[in-house]
Each structure stands twice: as structure tokens, then as C-alpha cells.
Amino acid sequence: MLIPDGFPGQRMLVLPRPRVREFLLQPGTAHLVVTDCGYFPRAHSHGRVRPTPIGQLVVLVCVEGAGWCETPAGRFDVGAAQVVILPPGQPHAYGADDDDPWTLWWFHVAGSDIESFLRTANMTVENPVRQVRNLYHVVSLMTEVVQWMERDSTTPSLLAAAGAAWHVLTLLAADRVGADDTSDLIEQAADYLRTHITEHVTVAQLAAMASLSTSHFSALFKRQLGYPVLQYQTMLRMSRAREMLDTTSRTVASIAADVGYPDSFYFARQFKKVHNMTPREYRNQHKG
Missing domain, CATH: 1.10.10.60 (Homeodomain-like)
Structure with a gap:
């Protein structure tokens, strides 16, 4: 049985949906908003199954352990130092490995620029898992997203969280190759x-x-x-x-x-x- 949250030591923030809608309608802020984010350490039995698509892009950064994800293109294994990118509007599922459950930093984002960005970056359901060269930088930015969302839901904080999330996405788009150079x-x-x-x-x-x-x-x-x-x-x-x-x-x-x-x-x-x-x-x- 998969459970969505409730792990010892977790951090999780969910922006109220009226605030999400308000933020997406404000001039200058409609491009991107972090709607949910968090940190799940050693998340035994963690997972979600979404046969009905959601309107947010889901990004999962696995720093330890292992897991899996499913999209209409099939099932994909996920290991440490890999990132899962699940586009909006597509059914998907994901979960932690039974024997070696993952530790995740994660966020959901929505906004007017998401679809075109994903097309340009070739982030599709056919290739949802990628390994990046500088995972340390990505994790630092994921931490920043969570910290800003923990601060409050004012426009300055949401803009700062969105900026860090956008930086994560650009890094993932630009750096697609796992590093062999130790x-x-x-x-x-x-x-x-x-x-x-x-x-x-x-x-x-x-x-x-x-x-x-x-x-x-x-x-x-x-x-x-x-x-x-x-x-x-x-x-x-x-x-x-x-x-x-x-x-x-x-x-x-x-x-x-x-x-x-x-x-x-x-x-x-x-x-x-x-x-x-x-x-x-x-x-x-x-x-x-």
C-alpha cells in the first residue's frame, strides 16, 4: 500500500488553492508558482498513483535510496542522484523501493510558461528520469524552495520560491548527462x-x-x-x-x-x- 506523506522528519508545504489561483492571475507572477513542496527522508512505502492527470509539473529529486515512476510510456527505475520530471496533464505514478526507500526533495509547479518550457527542454513522458552533473546545486535550490515556502505565502516569498524552482528546471534542462569525471x-x-x-x-x-x-x-x-x-x-x-x-x-x-x-x-x-x-x-x- 502506497502512502503519500507522514514520514518521520519530513517537511511539506501545500499552498492553499485560492492563493494559487490568485497568484497565477496577478500581473507578473503568472509564469510560475510553487504549489506544493517538501522533503521526505527514507520514505518507506511512499508513493502516489494519479490516473486522473493534475495541472502541475511534478519534480522529484532522489538523493538516496531508490524508487520507480510510471508514465504512459512505461515504467522507469529511479536511483540515487536521479531526478524525475512528470509533465502536467498526464497520468503518472511513482513510489519508493520496498527494500531501499528513497529520500526525496520535491516540488509541484504551475504556470503559463511550463508547457512551452518542457517542450523546449524535451522533458516528456517518454524520458521522465534523468541524471544531472551537479546534484549538489540542485539540492541546494530545492532546499531554498522549501525554506521560502515555509516562511509565509506572501508574494515576495512565493516569487523567491518560484525563482529557485525555475533555476532548478533550467539546470535540469541544460545539464542532462551524468558525470563520469570524478x-x-x-x-x-x-x-x-x-x-x-x-x-x-x-x-x-x-x-x-x-x-x-x-x-x-x-x-x-x-x-x-x-x-x-x-x-x-x-x-x-x-x-x-x-x-x-x-x-x-x-x-x-x-x-x-x-x-x-x-x-x-x-x-x-x-x-x-x-x-x-x-x-x-x-x-x-x-x-x-
């Missing part, structure tokens, strides 16, 4: 860490987004950048911390939280391990 994958992973410095990102998550085993990904990362993943992440955080210690009067606890350490005492220990001095001692040094 150096690109590692650089994208490093960039993802740089832009998600406060988040708890595991090596396994990064490896899954690159469609590599954790051990293989870890070896490639260290060979290319010279440091293990978690040590590199610590270096990024400490660099940001030093900048704030040098340029602001913020408390150590506030800086710790801003660089991904809710526990300021743990942050201080990590800082001393790297710099051989405490954050306060570093701040009091004469520099420049």
Missing part, C-alpha cells in the same frame, strides 16, 4: 560543504548524491583535496569562525552556532585542536 563530482561536493557550512552533512549523504560508495567517495575526496571529508568540513568552519572573531564583537557561543556547532564548549575544543589556542586567545592576538 574530479568534477568531488569539487561539487566540496562546494556543497562550503555553502552548507552550518548543516549536519554526513560522508554517506555526500557519497549517495555522487552515486558512489562511501569508501570510494572518501578515497577520491582525500586524494583530490588532500584532507578527509570531515576534516575539510572542520577547516571550512574554522575559517569562517576566524573571520567572525577578527571582524565582529559577537560572542563565542553565537559564532559557534553560526558555523555549525550548537555546543560552544565543543566548538572551543575543536578550535583549540586546530589553532593551539582558544577562540578568545585568538581574538586577543595582534593581527594585521
Whole structure:
């Protein structure tokens, strides 16, 4: 039995349909609106069957695990680092793999430009699954969509969410080939860490987004950048911390939280391990 939502740790936003209609009728906003979006981690038994078509484009980004989708053209397997694009006005179905359920970022969009964009980008029911080179960038934008929709349903927030969703679609249209160049994958992973410095990102998550085993990904990362993943992440955080210690009067606890350490005492220990001095001692040094 497939279930549409209700997964531990999920995030889901559904814009009220009167607000959708209002937004689509406003001058300058009719081109695209995010109607629904969310994040489903390890979504056991997740799926939807829509024999009656809906009016929204559905985009599912699988970052871990596996699943499947069906369109009038047949059934397609979906794996980690792949994206499902289901055009509006067509029946479809999709679901998580029974043994290795997917983790999804997803959104639905509607708007006057969707149909022509899909035709130009060759996003059809015949080829609903594609793998993109820079999944890290796509996931960052999907996160942005959800964050804006969580903020409120005012026109500025909906415009910002629509902008991020449009960026996702253009990336998917422009970058249709799975990357075999592992150096690109590692650089994208490093960039993802740089832009998600406060988040708890595991090596396994990064490896899954690159469609590599954790051990293989870890070896490639260290060979290319010279440091293990978690040590590199610590270096990024400490660099940001030093900048704030040098340029602001913020408390150590506030800086710790801003660089991904809710526990300021743990942050201080990590800082001393790297710099051989405490954050306060570093701040009091004469520099420049």
C-alpha cells in the first residue's frame, strides 16, 4: 500500500488553492508558482498513483535510496542522484523501493510558461528520469524552495520560491548527462560543504548524491583535496569562525552556532585542536 506523506522528519508545504489561483492571475507572477513542496527522508512505502492527470509539473529529486515512476510510456527505475520530471496533464505514478526507500526533495509547479518550457527542454513522458552533473546545486535550490515556502505565502516569498524552482528546471534542462569525471563530482561536493557550512552533512549523504560508495567517495575526496571529508568540513568552519572573531564583537557561543556547532564548549575544543589556542586567545592576538 502506497502512502503519500507522514514520514518521520519530513517537511511539506501545500499552498492553499485560492492563493494559487490568485497568484497565477496577478500581473507578473503568472509564469510560475510553487504549489506544493517538501522533503521526505527514507520514505518507506511512499508513493502516489494519479490516473486522473493534475495541472502541475511534478519534480522529484532522489538523493538516496531508490524508487520507480510510471508514465504512459512505461515504467522507469529511479536511483540515487536521479531526478524525475512528470509533465502536467498526464497520468503518472511513482513510489519508493520496498527494500531501499528513497529520500526525496520535491516540488509541484504551475504556470503559463511550463508547457512551452518542457517542450523546449524535451522533458516528456517518454524520458521522465534523468541524471544531472551537479546534484549538489540542485539540492541546494530545492532546499531554498522549501525554506521560502515555509516562511509565509506572501508574494515576495512565493516569487523567491518560484525563482529557485525555475533555476532548478533550467539546470535540469541544460545539464542532462551524468558525470563520469570524478574530479568534477568531488569539487561539487566540496562546494556543497562550503555553502552548507552550518548543516549536519554526513560522508554517506555526500557519497549517495555522487552515486558512489562511501569508501570510494572518501578515497577520491582525500586524494583530490588532500584532507578527509570531515576534516575539510572542520577547516571550512574554522575559517569562517576566524573571520567572525577578527571582524565582529559577537560572542563565542553565537559564532559557534553560526558555523555549525550548537555546543560552544565543543566548538572551543575543536578550535583549540586546530589553532593551539582558544577562540578568545585568538581574538586577543595582534593581527594585521
